[in-house]
Amino acid sequence: MRNSLINLKVLYYIVSACTFSCFLSCNGDHGQSQRNRTAHPEVKEIKSSQAQIFLTYLDELVKLPDATFNEAELRSINKKYAGQLPLVMYDSTEEQSRQDILIHYYTNNQLGPVMESGIRFLMPETLTDSLVVSDFTRYFGNTEDEEPLIGITEQPLPVHIKVSSDREMKLTFKNNVSKEQAGVTMVEIFNTGN
Known part of the structure; x- marks a missing residue:
């Protein structure tokens, strides 16, 4: 009888040790796999939130009155x-990072029915991959295709969005998928002053 009690205690300790070690190993694997599963969605979420912030930033620029559509306000x-956002004003004397949104403000001194001033944004690859033409159309309105001046070109022609009576946006995009799903490589906002 004493022998059977010892055997039961030994068996109890063995089963408890196995259960405890199994619990620890499962818990550790679960935590590691949980971290691996959430790593990619977080990165995607950061990119998409940066894209949304960029659209909000552009919206603020588009809504500027004519009198304050200038480099100082920009x-x-x-x-x-x-x-x-990684915003950097263009400077020809400095080398720019490929991760920055490069901004160039310019004015047109020509007379006639042309744009008065504009802001050009060169997009980094990271933002281009998460910001497509359809994001702009949902936020700012429908696009109008640019008419070709010469025959067919390999690169698709930019599209325009008439944002208001005196503001227009031009989008240049990649040629790897349909226009609506193409990543935007350059954005321009024109102040036409009409």
């Missing part, structure tokens, strides 16, 4: 978004 708005 720099002021850039400071507001500096912690959220």
Whole structure:
């Protein structure tokens, strides 16, 4: 009888040890696999939220009154978004990072019915991959295709979005998928001053 009690205690300790070690190994694997599963969605979420912030930033620029559609106001708005977007004003004397949104403000000094001023945004690859033409059409409205001046070109022609009576947006995009799903490589906002 004493022998059977010892055997039961030994059996109890063995089963408890096996259960405990199984629990620890399952718990450790679960935590590791949980981290692996959530790593990619977080990165995608960061990219998509940055794309949404960029659209909000553009919306603020598009809604500027004619009197404040200038480089000084652009720099002021850039400071507001500096912690959220990698915005850098173009400077020919400095080398730019490929991760920055490169911004160039320009004015047109020609007379006639042309745009008065504009802002050009060269997109980094990371933002191009998460921001497509359909994102702009959902946010700003329908696109109008640009008419070719010469025959067929290999690169698709930019599309335009008439945002208001005096603002227009031009989107240049990749040629690897349908137009609506193509990644945007360059955005221009024109102040036509009509």
